[in-house]
Amino acid sequence: MKKFKFIDLFCGIGGFHQAMEALGGECVYACDIDADCRKTYEANYGLKPDVDVTKIDPNKLPKFDVLCGGFPCQAFSKAGKRLGFADETKGTLFFDVERIMAACKPKYALLENVRNLASHDGGNTWKTIHEHLTNIGYNVLAEPVIFSPHYLGIPQHRERVFIMCVREDIGTLPIFSFNAKGKLPKCNIEDILQDDLEIEDLQNYRLSEEKIQLVDLWNEFIQNIKCEKLPGFPVWSEYLHAPSKNEDMSGYPSWKVNFINKNNQLYLDNKEFIDEWLPRAQKHPLFFGAKAKLEWQAGQFEHPDIWEHILQFRPSGIRVKPGTYFPALVAITQTSIVGCRKRELTLRECARLQSFPDTFQPDVVEAQAYKQFGNAVNVEVVKLFAKYLFGDKATIKKYAKASDGSGKAGTVDFLQLLELYPDKIIENKPIRVEAAERIIMPKMETIEPNKQVDLEGLDTTKNLLVSLVKADNMEQYLDQSAKIYYTGKKFPSTVALNKLYYFMPYIAKQGVKDLYYIKIARVGTRKEGQPDNDPNDFRLVFEIEFVKELFPDYKKVHLDIWQAFKDTTLEKMLY
Numbered sequence: 001m002k003k004f005k006f007i008d009l010f011c012g013i014g015g016f017h018q019a020m021e022a023l024g025g026e027c028v029y030a031c032d033i034d035a036d037c038r039k040t041y042e043a044n045y046g047l048k049p050d051v052d053v054t055k056i057d058p059n060k061l062p063k064f065d066v067l068c069g070g071f072p073c074q075a076f077s078k079a080g081k082r083l084g085f086a087d088e089t090k091g092t093l094f095f096d097v098e099r100i101m102a103a104c105k106p107k108y109a110l111l112e113n114v115r116n117l118a119s120h121d122g123g124n125t126w127k128t129i130h131e132h133l134t135n136i137g138y139n140v141l142a143e144p145v146i147f148s149p150h151y152l153g154i155p156q157h158r159e160r161v162f163i164m165c166v167r168e169d170i171g172t173l174p175i176f177s178f179n180a181k182g183k184l185p186k187c188n189i190e191d192i193l194q195d196d197l198e199i200e201d202l203q204n205y206r207l208s209e210e211k212i213q214l215v216d217l218w219n220e221f222i223q224n225i226k227c228e229k230l231p232g233f234p235v236w237s238e239y240l241h242a243p244s245k246n247e248d249m250s251g252y253p254s255w256k257v258n259f260i261n262k263n264n265q266l267y268l269d270n271k272e273f274i275d276e277w278l279p280r281a282q283k284h285p286l287f288f289g290a291k292a293k294l295e296w297q298a299g300q301f302e303h304p305d306i307w308e309h310i311l312q313f314r315p316s317g318i319r320v321k322p323g324t325y326f327p328a329l330v331a332i333t334q335t336s337i338v339g340c341r342k343r344e345l346t347l348r349e350c351a352r353l354q355s356f357p358d359t360f361q362p363d364v365v366e367a368q369a370y371k372q373f374g375n376a377v378n379v380e381v382v383k384l385f386a387k388y389l390f391g392d393k394a395t396i397k398k399y400a401k402a403s404d405g406s407g408k409a410g411t412v413d414f415l416q417l418l419e420l421y422p423d424k425i426i427e428n429k430p431i432r433v434e435a436a437e438r439i440i441m442p443k444m445e446t447i448e449p450n451k452q453v454d455l456e457g458l459d460t461t462k463n464l465l466v467s468l469v470k471a472d473n474m475e476q477y478l479d480q481s482a483k484i485y486y487t488g489k490k491f492p493s494t495v496a497l498n499k500l501y502y503f504m505p506y507i508a509k510q511g512v513k514d515l516y517y518i519k520i521a522r523v524g525t526r527k528e529g530q531p532d533n534d535p536n537d538f539r540l541v542f543e544i545e546f547v548k549e550l551f552p553d554y555k556k557v558h559l560d561i562w563q564a565f566k567d568t569t570l571e572k573m574l575y
């Protein structure tokens with residue numbers, strides 16, 4: 001990845017910063033309204049964040065290529081009131097992101113928000129965001145992309161929406177595809193756990209003896225009840241009795257009545273055990289309120305054992321989750337308990353769940369530090385989306401939706417293109433630039449100094465396609481008489497086809513020299529007009545016309561179908 005500059009809006013403790021820096025980025029500006037976050041950020045990255053995104057004057061920002069922002073999410077999150085854009089303060093912060101993007105026009109933007117953003121207000125919130133970003137000149141995938149660290153084998157379940165934006169003139173993104181219901185990589189909490197021996201203040205994290213006894217009581221319960229399936233409904237000890245005629249349920253919502261009935265039935269099926277267990281449990285000093293409720297959400301086991309799982313003491317009950325990955329860290333303190341260690345997660349472990357390196361220095365105030373990790377974005381997930389956004393070959397190959405049915409990722413879908421452009425994709429007129437100022441002269445030192453580049457009459461800002469010419473039709477390119485160029489079966493969908501203007505044939509083993517302009521680009525077929533033409537073998541066909549020799553001799557340029565094509569203008573190719 002080449003060097004680039006980025007800004008980190010709503011920077012928190014720098015989840016984006018960590019990822020972008022690892023990919024070669026330099027942070028030139030950060031901003032967060034929270035003073036504690038700013039302190040942690042400065043201590044770790046040596047950059048003092050500004051305060052309020054709403055007060056940013058885009059004209060005063062340093063130049064940057066990438067805008068990062070996990071804009072605040074309370075307005076969309078399930079935990080908040082879900083007012084969305086109606087929330088005058090936090091909901092509207094997206095529009096500040098838009099304002100800055102519209103003014104500064106960075107090449108890329110990567111935004112993150114809670115999962116609920118995708119479905120908020122029946123999809124209207126997403127539509128608004130998409131429409132606004134498109135209107136200011138960015139290509140954004142039509143569907144919100146939802147991703148979680150546990151899809152990568154990182155043991156945290158944290159589904160978030162990622163919004164990748166590419167400036168229109170740079171290219172489009174292939175559809176991102178990930179089957180979360182398919183086979184996922186195995187998560188192992190041991191990957192992030194510290195050895196107990198290395199935890200200085202281990203005692204602070206250990207469950208008290210009383211809490212251990214309480215969990216032991218519930219463990220006894222879950223191991224002794226007889227039922228077809230372990231209860232997927234909350235077990236409320238106060239309703240572990242036979243159905244009672246005295247219970248007036250007329251004012252209860254139907255879900256509550258349903259749970260009460262299920263608890264009553266559980267009692268009837270396990271009367272003997274519960275009659276002995278419950279009075280004993282009720283004698284325990286902590287067995288009341290939420291601690292007298294169990295939410296078993298760890299799945300089915302022949303020999304269930306709470307201590308093999310992850311627990312949370314929640315206002316709704318003691319929740320038991322699968323022992324393979326942790327529930328999302330949240331900003332409010334509801335620290336997860338590692339069953340097998342009988343202790344809470346340490347700060348270092350929280351940092352690791354968010355893929356922050358062990359060198360990261362958390363806030364010195366522990367409660368603040370937990371909150372900051374709970375708000376942060378997972379570093380590895382940001383890296384993945386940044387790489388996808390920047391067109392990293394391997395990442396695109398892995399995650400781009402196979403579009404042509406042949407199983408190859410990231411190539412244009414000819415049938416879809418035909419639907420979109422039944423006739424032609426573009427039809428260009430020849431241009432001749434007279435005014436010298438239209439031509440941005442390239443830095444000549446990157447071209448061999450003794451070789452002059454003849455740019456006269458060319459608009460170097462126009463999009464250019466550099467493509468390899470195969471041996472079978474090389475002749476016409478060597479004598480500059482070529483009229484048609486057709487692509488291979490696979491063609492990267494990152495090229496903004498409807499913006500192409502120039503074409504440079506790349507002659508194998510020699511390089512580029514001649515410039516053509518593309519008169520027409522369309523979907524056609526291989527060898528069309530010839531007897532061995534196959535009408536189903538679709539290709540991109542470019543009707544071209546020779547313009548001039550750019551260099552006197554062939555010159556080798558970097559030819560990378562996934563990277564060079566997507567944002568190459570004549571001017572950039574020469575840099």
Ligand SMILES: C[S@@+](CC[C@H](N)C(=O)[O-])C[C@H]1O[C@@H](n2cnc3c(N)ncnc32)[C@H](O)[C@@H]1O
Nearest residue numbers: 010012013014015032033034052053070376377
């Ligand atoms: C979801 S967190 C982002 C966390 C960050 N991505 C990270 O990795 O740590 C949202 C952040 O926006 C900040 N924030 C809220 N309103 C803001 C504003 N008007 N200007 C700047 N930051 C703001 C909050 O303080 C919070 O740290």
